[in-house]
Amino acid sequence: MRMNASGKRWMGDKRTPLADQVYADLRKRIVSLELPPNSSLSRQELSAYYGVSQTPLRDAIQRLEAEGLLDIFPQSKTVVTLIDDSLVRECQFLRTALETEIVALLAADPDKSKIDAAQESLARMEWVLARDRELEEFDRLDKQFHRGLFIAADKQGLHDLVESRSGPLDRLRRLHLHAQGERKPERVIADHTKIIDMIRESRVEDAKEAMRAHLAGTLARLETLTELFPDHFPITAE
CATH class of the missing domain: 1.20.120.530 (GntR ligand-binding domain-like)
Known part of the structure; x- marks a missing residue:
């Protein structure tokens, strides 16, 4: 998991729900291939990067799973999918x-x-x-x-x-x-x-x-x- 280009924690838009912000940014990083297929994502590191609790992070990850961009392995790991x-x-x-x-x-x-x-x-x-x-x-x-x-x-x-x-x-x-x-x-x-x-x-x-x-x-x-x-x-x- 990488920090943003400036090395600082990602900052979102306070007017938008946290889950929506995390979803949009994480989706952009996956689609742009910044996070390539088979990348393993740590929920703890994602939570720290976005400065959010596990609840909005979980909601964002579940939406990305529904789109076919993430595979969730309960109690194990979350992985960026291969291109189907x-x-x-x-x-x-x-x-x-x-x-x-x-x-x-x-x-x-x-x-x-x-x-x-x-x-x-x-x-x-x-x-x-x-x-x-x-x-x-x-x-x-x-x-x-x-x-x-x-x-x-x-x-x-x-x-x-x-x-x-x-x-x-x-x-x-x-x-x-x-x-x-x-x-x-x-x-x-x-x-x-x-x-x-x-x-x-x-x-x-x-x-x-x-x-x-x-x-x-x-x-x-x-x-x-x-x-x-x-x-x-x-x-x-x-």
């Missing part, structure tokens, strides 16, 4: 079903100003990629782009549903983003640009196909990523 391809595919199915319909709604809507915020996220992604290729910020803006489309379609609740199930897929996306020799950031920007263009041109079916192709990119690299990062996935029987 069945959960990845389940989330991919959910995202594709919802986001293709989201872009269809936006393409059919004559008010194209609704997607201005999503397009602004895309412009900032281009800026980050051109300047310093800060992948953490790039990934945040990528997610902001997709969230902006849901908000534009007045379907933010569905975005929250997708987010609540996306942990395993987000870890795979992070591996894809960091894979040597991959050009994912450039492809992401090209895909986002095409999606925005199809929406602005009111091309409903083309917008759906552009989103479908975009979301399929990481899953198509699953076998390659398994070979590049074998310690992150279960061992497959020959």
Whole structure:
């Protein structure tokens, strides 16, 4: 268990329930691979790091277990799960079903100003990629782009549903983003640009196909990523 970058105890937001704060931060650390698969977590050290009692910590851990990000072994240990391809595919199915319909709604809507915020996220992604290729910020803006489309379609609740199930897929996306020799950031920007263009041109079916192709990119690299990062996935029987 590591302290934060400054060596000081993590500080949360007093306006948010402790269990929610711990859940959000611990989930972020798992999804970002700061805590990689098979990491063993000490509840005592987590409690000290976050400055909370065992009750909010237990609630946060149970939520992460339900998402498939932690395995809890009673009276023994808590371990970050390996990346389960069945959960990845389940989330991919959910995202594709919802986001293709989201872009269809936006393409059919004559008010194209609704997607201005999503397009602004895309412009900032281009800026980050051109300047310093800060992948953490790039990934945040990528997610902001997709969230902006849901908000534009007045379907933010569905975005929250997708987010609540996306942990395993987000870890795979992070591996894809960091894979040597991959050009994912450039492809992401090209895909986002095409999606925005199809929406602005009111091309409903083309917008759906552009989103479908975009979301399929990481899953198509699953076998390659398994070979590049074998310690992150279960061992497959020959």
